[in-house]
Amino acid sequence: xxYTLLILLLPLLSFIVLGLVDSKWKPKVAGTIGTVVxxxxxxxxxxxxxxxxxxxxxxxxxxxxxxxxxxxxxFTEYLHIDLGILLDPISVMMxxxxxxxxxMVNIYSLGYMKNEKGFERYYAxxxxxxxxxxxxxxxxxxxxxxIFWELVGVSSYLLIGFYYTKPSAVAAAKKAFIVTRxxxxxxxxxxxxxxxxxxxxxxxxxxxxxxxxxxxFAGVTFLGFSALSWAMALIFIGxxxxxxxxxxxxxxxxxxxxxxxxxxxxxxxxxxxxxxxLVARLFPIYVDYTPHVLHxxxxxxxxTSLFAAAIACVQTDIKRVLAFSTISQIGFMMVSLGVSxxxxxxxxxxxxxxxxxxxxxxxxxxxxxxxxxxxxxxHSNEMSHMGGLRKYMPVTHITFLIACLAIAGxxxxxxxxxxxxxMAACYEFSPYMGAFMTFTxxxxxxxxxxxxxxxxxxxxxxxxxxxxxxxIAMAFPLVFLATITVxxxxxxxGHFVTSDRANYDIELDxxxxxxxxxxxxxxxxxxxxxxxxxxxxxxxxxxxxxGLYKAASRRFYIDEVYxxxxxxxxxxxxxxxxxxxxxxxxxxxxxxxxSSTQWTSQKIKGVQSGQVQxxxxxxxxxxxxxxxxxxxx
Numbered sequence: 001x002x003y004t005l006l007i008l009l010l011p012l013l014s015f016i017v018l019g020l021v022d023s024k025w026k027p028k029v030a031g032t033i034g035t036v037v038x039x040x041x042x043x044x045x046x047x048x049x050x051x052x053x054x055x056x057x058x059x060x061x062x063x064x065x066x067x068x069x070x071x072x073x074x075f076t077e078y079l080h081i082d083l084g085i086l087l088d089p090i091s092v093m094m095x096x097x098x099x100x101x102x103x104m105v106n107i108y109s110l111g112y113m114k115n116e117k118g119f120e121r122y123y124a125x126x127x128x129x130x131x132x133x134x135x136x137x138x139x140x141x142x143x144x145x146x147i148f149w150e151l152v153g154v155s156s157y158l159l160i161g162f163y164y165t166k167p168s169a170v171a172a173a174k175k176a177f178i179v180t181r182x183x184x185x186x187x188x189x190x191x192x193x194x195x196x197x198x199x200x201x202x203x204x205x206x207x208x209x210x211x212x213x214x215x216x217f218a219g220v221t222f223l224g225f226s227a228l229s230w231a232m233a234l235i236f237i238g239x240x241x242x243x244x245x246x247x248x249x250x251x252x253x254x255x256x257x258x259x260x261x262x263x264x265x266x267x268x269x270x271x272x273x274x275x276x277x278l279v280a281r282l283f284p285i286y287v288d289y290t291p292h293v294l295h296x297x298x299x300x301x302x303x304t305s306l307f308a309a310a311i312a313c314v315q316t317d318i319k320r321v322l323a324f325s326t327i328s329q330i331g332f333m334m335v336s337l338g339v340s341x342x343x344x345x346x347x348x349x350x351x352x353x354x355x356x357x358x359x360x361x362x363x364x365x366x367x368x369x370x371x372x373x374x375x376x377x378x379h380s381n382e383m384s385h386m387g388g389l390r391k392y393m394p395v396t397h398i399t400f401l402i403a404c405l406a407i408a409g410x411x412x413x414x415x416x417x418x419x420x421x422x423m424a425a426c427y428e429f430s431p432y433m434g435a436f437m438t439f440t441x442x443x444x445x446x447x448x449x450x451x452x453x454x455x456x457x458x459x460x461x462x463x464x465x466x467x468x469x470x471x472i473a474m475a476f477p478l479v480f481l482a483t484i485t486v487x488x489x490x491x492x493x494g495h496f497v498t499s500d501r502a503n504y505d506i507e508l509d510x511x512x513x514x515x516x517x518x519x520x521x522x523x524x525x526x527x528x529x530x531x532x533x534x535x536x537x538x539x540x541x542x543x544x545x546x547g548l549y550k551a552a553s554r555r556f557y558i559d560e561v562y563x564x565x566x567x568x569x570x571x572x573x574x575x576x577x578x579x580x581x582x583x584x585x586x587x588x589x590x591x592x593x594x595s596s597t598q599w600t601s602q603k604i605k606g607v608q609s610g611q612v613q614x615x616x617x618x619x620x621x622x623x624x625x626x627x628x629x630x631x632x633x
Contacts (some may be wrong), residue, residue, distance in 0.1 A: 001067040004048055004085050007041045007095065008138070011131040018124035027119035028110075034123035035106040038130065042099040052092045053496055062496070064088045064204060066140060078199035084140035086203060089497040090280055090354060094137035097361045098270050100484075102130045104477035105265040108369050111473035112261055112376060122162060126265070129155035133270050137277060141201035142191055145278070149187070149238070152274065153180050156266050160258040172257040179251040183241020190234030193227060207284040214289060232290045235282065236297055239275025243330045246304040250559055252327055256319040260372030263319060264365045272326055273357050276333045283350060287341060298338020298429070302436055305331030307556070309443040313450065314542075314552045317381045318371050321451050322364070325407070328444060329360050335437060336422040339429035348428070352421030355493040359414040362488060363406040366481035370400040373474055374455060377467040383451070388460035392467040395475050397456050399482040404452045406485045408445035408520045416517070417489035417508075423516050424509040438516060442523040449527035459534045 014037040018030050052065065069084035106126060113122055132151035139145035161173030195201050197216035205213055220227040239245075244252040255267050266272070279286065279297060286294040308327035315321045333353045340349025371381075373396045378385055390397040406415035419441060427434030469475065530537050542549040551557065607618075 001048065001051065001065060001087065003044065004087065004138075005068050007044050007048070007099075008085070008131060008134055010037050010041050011127045011134065013037075014127035015124050015131060018120055018127060021120065025120065027114075030120035030123050031106075031110050031113075034127055035103070035110065037127065038099065038103045038106045041130075041134075042103045045095040045099040048087070049092050049096050052087055053089075062089050069140060076199075079195060079201070081143045081201060082141055083144055085138045086140040087138070090277065091137050093354065093358060093497060094277060095134065097358055098130065098133050098137065101265055101270060101361055101365045102126070104365065104369070104481060105261045108264075108372070108474050108477045109259075109261045111471045112372055113259060116259075118162065122159075122259070125155060125158045125162070129159060129266065129271075133274070136274060139203075141203055142194070142206070142282075143201045145281075146184075146188065146191060149242070149274065150184065152242075152271055153177065153184065156255075156271055159262045159266060160255045162258055162262065166257065169257040172251075172254040176251040176255050179248055180241045183238050183248055186234040187238020187241075190231045190236075190238065193231035193234070197227060197231075203281060207282065209284070209288075214285075226290075228285075229290045229293055232282070232286060232293045233296070236275075236279060236293065239278040240300065241275070242278075243272050243275030243334070244327045245275065245300055245331065245334065246307055247558060249304065249308065249327050250555075250562060253320050253323045253555070256317070256323050260319065260368060260375060263323070264368035264372070267323065267326060267368075270361070272330055273333070273361070276330060276337065276353065276357055279334065279337050280350065280354060283337065283340075286337075294338050294340075296338070298335050298433070301331040301334030301338055302433065302440075303331075304328070305335065305437065305440045306443070309440050309447065311552050311555055312447040313443065314549055316383050318374065318383060318386075318451060318455065319368070319381055321447060322367050322371060325367075325444070325448065326364060328440065329356070329364065329407070332419070332422055332437065332440075333357055333360070335433070336425055339425050339433060348421060349425035351494045351497055352418060352425050354497045356415075356418035356422055358493070359406070359418045359485070359488055362481050363403040363413075363415060363485045366399060366403040366478060366485060367407070369474070369477055369481070370396050370403065373470040373478065376470055376474070378461070383454035385461050386455045387458040388456070389467055390456040393469050395469055395478060399478040400456070401452060402482045402485055404448045407448055408524060409441055409516055410445075410520060410524075411513075411517065412486075412489060414485050414488035416513075418493075420508055420513045420516055424512045427509075427512055434512070438519055441516060442519040445520040446523040446527045449524050450531050453527065453531035457532050 014034055018034060021030070053062070065087040067085050067087065069082060072081050072083045074080040106123070109122070109126070113119055116122065129152065132148050132155050135148035136145055136152060139148060157173050157177045160176055161169050163169040191201075194206070197220070198206060198213050199216070200206065200213070214228060217226060217228040222230055225233075237248075241248045252267055252272065256263055258266075286297075305328045308324045308331065312321050312324035312328065315324060333356055336349040336353035336356065338349070340347060340353070373393065374386065374389065375381055377389070377393060377396075380386070402413065406413035409416045409419040411417075423434060423438060423441070426437045470478075530541075554560070
């Protein structure tokens with residue numbers, strides 16, 4: 001399977017070529033090159049998945065395969081950084097997810113980004129992002145993952161700030177970069193602690209069932225917790241930053257300033273699930289050695305899900321609704337991992353998380369591309385500028401509805417199957433957790449159908465031009481992803497991806513499924529009653545609960561809290577006094593040294609006048625002085 005190296009090299013080559021030629025080629029040529037390259041690596045990824053899942057078994061268990069490996073840097077006898085490709089069930093699944101969504105975005109962008117300035121640069125950045133994300137998921141060791149993790153951050157910064165002439169886009173790109181850098185610092189510190197005591201970066205060794213690997217942590221504690229717990233918690237902070245978990249979620253909604261296809265690629269389907277993938281990759285460590293940290297991940301994910309869902313219920317910008325929906329759904333995946341065990345039916349949560357990751361990538365990518373189609377038609381992100389569009393955009397309408405039904409958990413769409421497994425895992429962990437997540441799932445159904453009715457039903461908005469369906473380059477990805485959303489739920493996913501390296505067939509829990517569907521239908525009915533037709537009910541409710549409504553619409557003031565901390569405390573109370581000390585003490589001291597040196601130089605520069613007579617005079621005077629001293633002494 002050494003051909004898998006091409007899956008990494010081809011998008012890197014595409015980035016280099018498109019980045020070098022920039023505007024030297026026609027935009028259509030650049031778009032074609034980028035799309036053809038993505039088509040090739042998508043075919044290679046599908047072939048890799050087929051070959052792996054049909055041949056990589058030993059006694060019925062899927063084995064880890066390393067088709068490429070090389071040592072890059074060696075620090076000590078034990079500690080070195082390698083570069084390689086690791087194929088196992090979750091990395092192969094991610095290859096399929098990343099290349100599928102990337103290909104659809106590349107095709108879609110041929111229509112959506114047509115005539116945009118910087119078209120070639122856009123496709124170069126898309127290739128860089130795809131290369132970075134693919135390198136992340138096939139990494140053989142945690143430091144290689146960290147390298148590509150940072151490349152993902154750089155490429156997302158470039159794509160969010162693609163419209164660099166817009167101050168809001170520049171601010172959003174900087175915000176995303178800075179917030180994730182702070183989180184990545186925690187990730188790096190966690191890696192250093194983990195590698196210091198285990199003497200390895202290698203995933204194969206770290207996740208093996210060998211307690212001796214972690215013997216170096218024995219008796220090492222800090223503030224009442226073991227060093228291993230601190231390491232794994234810090235590593236999760238890195239994942240929380242990328243996956244926009246509370247309280248590091250503030251960058252994701254603002255990242256919608258980037259082109260809509262970028263939102264579908266980075267902030268819905270691939271980059272934001274990097275944190276989920278990280279926890280899944282290190283899952284054996286979490287579940288065997290730090291289960292309390294894993295449970296903490298579940299609680300953070302649960303709160304994040306409800307928090308983001310509540311905010312999504314009052315947003316009016318369709319991309320921001322989908323952004324908060326993404327945060328909420330990532331929370332579901334984190335909860336599912338957090339409540340999971342390792343072995344037998346206890347591993348249900350792990351499998352359900354990966355299944356929901358796969359399904360969410362497809363229907364959320366569909367929702368974002370559908371949103372792009374709508375924005376392309378009406379030239380606005382606001383729901384108030386839409387309404388009644390089902391008559392003019394039938395393909396977008398049907399595909400968008402399919403995605404809404406899937407995310408709401410309505411059978412037989414894919415989201416129903418994966419969300420049911422998550423709910424079953426939550427109820428096994430705790431009835432309270434199950435009830436909490438069921439209510440959050442109900443809110444998901446409510447805000448998604450609020451969005452659906454606000455766009456396609458209700459009162460029609462007057463437009464300068466009659467809205468029309470998107471061109472084939474934009475419509476095809478919608479139909480393709482909608483088809484996957486319809487049928488993906490029937491994939492025997494548990495047969496391929498489980499936490500205990502054994503098969504687990506998906507079995508619907510009729511009680512849990514019944515409750516989930518009933519709750520979803522109730523909330524959809526509520527959204528239908530309030531938003532299908534123009535009504536004063538939403539305004540009256542907003543007025544009755546004005547405090548909660550205002551707080552939710554302002555994201556519960558989390559951004560204001562960050563601004564207060566940074567400006568009032570960090571800048572004014574810390575940075576400003578330090579700046580004064582730097583200017584008035586440090587700089588003044590250095591300037592004093594310089595002034596003293598200059599004054600002394602001015603006074604003694606006459607000694608080096610260049611006049612031979614003066615030198616002779618001084619020489620004679622010195623000779624006489626020395627002679628006198630000799631005589632008197």
